[in-house]
Amino acid sequence: MTLEYVDAGEAINHGALSNVSGTAPKTSNVDYERLLTARDEPNNWMTYFGAYDGQRYSLLDQINTENVKKLGPAWIFQAGMSGQIAGASTYAFEACPLVVDGVMYVTGWDGWFWCLNAETGEELWRYKHAVPFDVSLCCGNVNRGCAVANGRVYFVTPNAQLVCLDATNGEKIFQRTIGDVRAGESASLAPTVVKDTLITGSAGGEFGVRGHVDCWDLETGEQRWRTYMVPKPGEPGSETWPDDGEAWARGGGNHWCTGTYDPELNLYYAGTGNPAPDFDGEVREGDNLYTDSVVALDVDTGEIKWHYQFTPHDLWDYDSTMEMTLFERDGKKLLGHFDKNGYFFVLDRTNGELQHVTPFVDRIDWGVISRDGKVTPRKYPEKEGDPVHFYPGPAGAKEWTHAAYHPEHDLFYVPVADVGATATRRRREFREGMPYWGAAVQVDIDDMAGSVSAFDSHGEEKWRHRLDYPMAASILTTAGNLVFAGTPTGEYLALHAETGEKLWEFQCGSGHHSSPSTYSVNGKQYIVVPVGWGGWLEGIIPGMLGAGHGSALIAFALPD
């Protein structure tokens, strides 16, 4: 006798088996005009850095030096995970939450996007992109955030997809493939809305790809332009690569952290990553443009207007992808950049001319950069099999996590890492999609330090809050005269912006490796902090590889 099967029906969305309502209020429209003056709306945090200039500075001052000791958690959102995910041991909560009219948009690892009520933490809708288990991840299953414009939100996925969603319900509007996962490309940065376009970049510099910056039509997702960060033979800059062979085609230079933008100059400042192979310079003689550089791109055409290379012919994995902070001094348009190589650079952002360069970490011995920018390498992996120790290690004196700039004090607050590493050159043949480092690398595990350090725009250190571990999270500063910083050991700190005095701390239960933001709803200011330890810990702080992962989003506020 044949039994009829019981009808199990049609599979449903996993989110339907939760308290997620599936809809969010329609907010006021965020368009380019509003993004141009985003800082003037401190109740919202509408773009990755809070404003195009990358300062991570908010005008909100309800939470201030007088009352910050009363700060406490208002709500906690716990994401967790189910099933097997790519890089399960390396996932981290690296995002910067955006907020518009009390609605929060935040991305997570493995293709997650959550929309929350910013006042209560209630999950309003979710989107989960399916991410292949075998996608090549350089540095963990991570994502740094999203963009919002015209009733839509945009983000990228680890398998190099650009996804556009309806901001009210998370329904997909379009999807574009923006990289080649078979080549080792991935994507992790928060896109930037500029005019009627969206700017993204690629990750995968450890796999010997050719880095690029891309511009997409905001409405349709059609590509406007792509500019490679390593020139082809015959193009300007190609003379900085070997004129025989294919080193340029595997040269790296990925733009994997969000850039900044000057609307008056019409320039997008893209930081670029290390050359590939990271530590074997013999196969890529020359300066290797435009790796480890800031590249100023015309946002309408993608044309490179100027560039400045922070570490020519890098042999230490000193990416320069982290923020290019735009600020003014004495009427001059400047750009400040704290590089992995341990030096703070200030450039004229109209033309890339160096103003001055100063060290910002105690231990630097890979080489020396003079105040006028002359680079003299001293210690680097040169001979096959010969170990070489150098400071800073490959995660740099500051990893991707961002400094903040307080314009009233003319102070930069920098998450400093002081740890060295040993690299032993090991040449390998290039194979597409395979790691392409050219060395064995071991970061020091028992000799490390960190700090939140304040520097004026001339590079003079004004104060330092010392830590036992290298810092690995972005700084936030506010008109409340406060500096907020998360430590690898889980403490979230409020420091006095002028003195560095610690005024408050809260143990969040997991290390910090994200970019907190601030906003207000119904007159109440919140500080929102993604907490989830992970990422490229073997490079940043191997001494914390065994610390517990987290997956919480904590919003802090003053009591009613």
Place this chain on the structure above:
Amino acid sequence: MTMSDVPTDLVRDLGLDQQNAATIGQVLGTGSIAEATVRDDGTMEATIRIREDSMSWDPAVLVMPRGGEIELTVINDDKNTHACLLPSNGDQKFLWLLNHSKGKATLTLDGPGYYWYSSPGGNDEGRGLTAAIVVQGEVPPEARLDRPEQPRPTKEDNS
């Protein structure tokens, strides 16, 4: 048998591909392989099932020739209740599978790459109810890097 370069007999002799033999459950990555069918309209279809007392998915590896939409028929022939949590762009897809039941799931997956899915109840995942969907193919031409063809790893590289 999906452990490459390992003789099938050895896997069986060691009891890696069955319940309560060498291990308590069936080791991930062992089991059968099947290819999805491409319909005339280009959409794909396949059947995945849990056989009686197998505590594993058949096939253990389902191969799609490219990314896109696939319609799965999901069958539980076991005398125990299980479930199915599948990857799909937008949200994971969930199906409750009573004893001797059959349902459908429509998935949208990018390629190339492979995905795990499971029965997310009890320790179904650990006992062996975790299986893979492989998506073959290349990314669209416009997403590929502008550079000469590069060498990829070969079988000899792994030997």
